[in-house]
Amino acid sequence: MHKNALKQKPISLSVNQAGFYSMTTILKHLPAGQRIGIAFSGGLDTSAALLWMRQKGAVPYAYTANLGQPDEDDYDAIPRRAMEYGAENARLIDCRKQLVAEGIAAIQCGAFHNTTGGLTYFNTTPLGRAVTGTMLVAAMKEDGVNIWGDGSTYKGNDIERFYRYGLLTNAELQIYKPWLDTDFIDELGGRHEMSEFMIACGFDYKMSVEKAYSTDS
Template sequence: SQSKGTVVLAYSGGLDTSCILVWLKEQGYEVIAYLANVGQEEDFEAAQKKAHALGAKKVFIEDLRKEFVEEFIWPGVQANAIYEDRYLLGTSLARPCIARGQVKIAKQEGAQFVSHGATGKGNDQIRFELTCYALYPDVKIISPWRLPEFFNRFLGRNDLMEYAKYCRQSRNIAVSRRWTRKGAKRA
């Protein structure tokens, strides 16, 4: 069947973005996975292998630690960017940094779409999307957790886990801690 186009997915290798990668493929998109290293503890090689196993056309891993600290963290510290006098905004500040790298890859690869796994629980969707639109006004954003065809299919974590189980079995992918709930022990 005809491809709907290429989408660059902000990919972590975790449950949500792994399921989103497969779901985007099912919807007819070619998927490029984009992993950004902003200093988190991550097995980038394992995430890269998983993205390829799930059907990503390409995988880009970028080390953004230096620019994240210099262009986002230090200005945040200088501005005393603290939420409710106690929460540092590292994750919040990381989203625009990641989105900027994602847009760079989208332009470089001629992708018409970008996507992310941010849910509606916080403001991460907005941080990703406003950055993308500011830097690439013509981009189309696929925000699965705002699409009825996605959130009606995956009503919660259990549905995602079942889908991940199907994806693992159909693609012969080994189980890793990234498929489990955060902090949950593997059997």
């Protein structure tokens, strides 16, 4: 994503359980001194966000969803990396059984394939987001963490998905998204800046600076 595209004015609304937008649920700036749960994939966005939040005075808790992605060699290593980047605690949540159940239900209901613009859209990522959103927020609630952040940008579907699923699980949830925080965007507004930030902090991040995108299995 181009850096300038991320420097547009971010939205400041959130959505509650009934589907109405609220001005109180979303936090526009980092709540220093408070616990923040971050959906931690170990990718560049969430790694840089976690490290940045810790440096700015927040208390990040990392939660990683194991959905059985074939391109992840060692799930147990992800929480360890989160701890290295400054997480107060890091947990790996096994979401595979629930993902299978939701996938079977979608197939039985004929909801696995959607059509958008005349093209077939496999309902895989949305199902994964539903499972991730509900199960990670449930784990956060167990730990007394009621602020949730993740690496989704405000220009995609994920930010809306995570809002809704998170609030369905914890009605008291507040949302802090680094990509809605102008301070974060001004400092780390692109993948190049995030990679350089990680390197400057002493972390030899595995993704090259030149790679301008991430993948989702």
